Amino acid sequence: MEPVARHALGPAQISAQFPDLPPLLDIERNQSLTLMNTHFSITTPVPLLPSQVEVGAMNCRPAKPLPQDLEAWIAGAGSAGVIYFSLGSVARGETMPPQYRQVFVEAFRRLPQRVLWKYEGELEGVSDNVRISSWLPQQDVLAHHNVKVFISHGGLLSLQESVYHNTPLLVLPIFGDQPKNAMFVENSGLGHMLVWEELTADSIVDALTDIVSSPRYKDNVAAMSASLRDQLTTPQELAVFWTEYVIRHRGAPQLRCPAAQLSWVEFLMLDVVGLLLLVLLLLLFLFRRLLLAVSAALLGGGGKKKRD
Template sequence: MKTIITALLILLTTHYGSCAKILGVFTSPGRSHYSLGRTLMKALAEKGHDVTLISSVGEKEPPKTKGTYRDIVITAVAENMKEMAKRGEMSMFDHGDMNPFTANAFLIRMLPIMMEPSLRDKEIQKLIHSNEKFDAVIVEQFMNDAEKALANHFGAPLIVLSSMGANYWVNTLVGNPSPISYIPMMSTEYSIPMTFLQRVENSLLFVMTEVLFKWFVYPGQNARIKKYIPNGPDINDVLYNASIFLMNSHPSINQAVPYVPNMIDIGGFHVQPPKKLPQDLQEFLDDAKDGVIYFSMGSNLKSAELPPEKRDAILGTFSKLKEQVLWKWEEDVLPGQPKNVKLSKWLPQQSILAHPNVKLFITHGGLLSTTETIYHGVPILAIPVFGDQKLNAKAAVNNGFGRMLPYNDITEESLTQNIQEILNDPKYRNNAKKKSEAFHDRQNTPMETAIFWIEYVIRHKGAPHLRVAALDLPWYQYYLLDVFGFLVLISLVSGCIFYYSIRAVLKKICKSKKLKQT
């Protein structure tokens, strides 16, 4: 009996000793961003950790888990977005024809403004002024660097989740090499390798981004820290403080690029096994003898907001197809709805893509949708509008499992041609299956990898040994400008010494000749 009690005490001690208090900060009002945060925090709670998730969405009923799961729902960011929408600042379809420079400036200007109210929300302020302690703070990277100061405030290691692959927002904060000679900036749609002119434009975009971040974004984030966090640290003590960056990417999805040790690929961690479909959807998919085309523009872009001419071109195309079409449409009625089109305001995308009758996914090219279609091996027709969508769409084209139709080029003719090309050429589905095989071929699941590294950081008190020395170097030392300057100076001095030495020798020779002649 005594042995049994001792064993139980050891088990209990082991369980509670490994249980950590983890704060997740995912304040973006976008449903896709919340999905990433909620999926990760729920998995940590199921592992036995006590988690708190700050978000703009929240759950009606928090999930039942082994550890505790607490929702803190803020409203300030969503309210700010509504005000911006009223002023006409958030209609993404209006920005589909932006050039890379304008699109880059738009994102850098709008995202910090959109996220500005988060720290002043009463719920976050209540938590800030509490006496709570956490073992780790996880913050999404979304132009919200001021929120990372919560890790400093709570005295916990900072873990950052990037909702996309390696990019400028991440590389500069971990000292990751990112040669602009072959890594396109996020707002472009360049193929690899880039042409000379594309490399010129990519270089100018990099310089523009550097200037805007250093002179606009970071000073603004620093002001937010000082305003909303008591004794808040300086932004420079926050930016380079992350123990690890969890990257929502993988070489099967994204371009292969260099990584420093504290950048961890977990792309696809949000993908769940297919769930049972509602009966009407199951019957619709099962009965489609010619297959199904699934059409969704994601959670941020709404199909119902498409301009009439674009909507009519899409309707005209769908009405001529023999395939059934499942369309995520956010209103009750679609004028001119063809008989082969089924509408729904919300659709279980992952379970739909898993159905064998789905032949094509027409998408905006968001990274989560791209990841899910690769997971299930379904070819895509991407209609990118903003952000990284063009880059993702171009990658699908380069990898042979999709085509890209620019939003401004949508006509009934162009849309029909692209759909028929994908449906009639088996290479697209074959390439999608190959990408899916590469995606699944891993030593551990993406979620297992994510949880391991989060617990690793907690065990090793921030794991400072993963940090590269580049973060401690001034920019001129990192780029070896001081070394180049020194070498140039030595070359000039040596050249001058050589010049004047030769000159002196020649003068002496000339003088000697003159003396002999006299």
């Protein structure tokens, strides 16, 4: 799968586009609030400042009823269930190299489940258990009790929606943060990760079969989903409250960490480290002089006794 090219602008390019913009370091030090698209339930817990507010899964919402024909098709899969396959909105289906496309077509033909495949464009050779659509209401699909696995590229929003709606994952990362998210899925027992370069029909079938047949993946997602949903207020309300708090308190300087105004030498305490190293060297020097003095005294005293 070929990723879409993305070019990050450096400070020089940003300054050229916005000549009146203050230096980026000044902007970084002057920020009043950071809304972070994370939550400790779905990432590694870290200590945060009062000005750093987690609003992860703000994109998630309760499910809405599916269109009648789609509801009937998913429910009609019976106990075998449905596999939902989508690579997001950036990596379009028709850009998938033909060899990978054929691998999926072959793998889906061998599955007992129905497969709902978000794919833009025409796709020939698919089996009768596969339904193609250029757009699907993803969260409503993921929330359906008969959807067993979500085959995803591992984008952060898709990961959050899958956990929120309690659906295990098979992740095929393409670019950006997706490989890291895929490793999180694998290590957290939420599903499996596959690599495009090693993709085969057998590996897809084996991974999906394991996820569907082993209850531990569903149990792990359910536990994480319960933690993610168990919040005092919604992420949207939290973001609104803290945004309005900053406005009400005219930038809320009381939220800012004083360390933001320190230079990198002060922040890393290099002056303290330098002083400690200097003291250590001085102690080593004094200890060496003491050893030399003791050695000279012992050797000198031994030689004198021998002459006597």
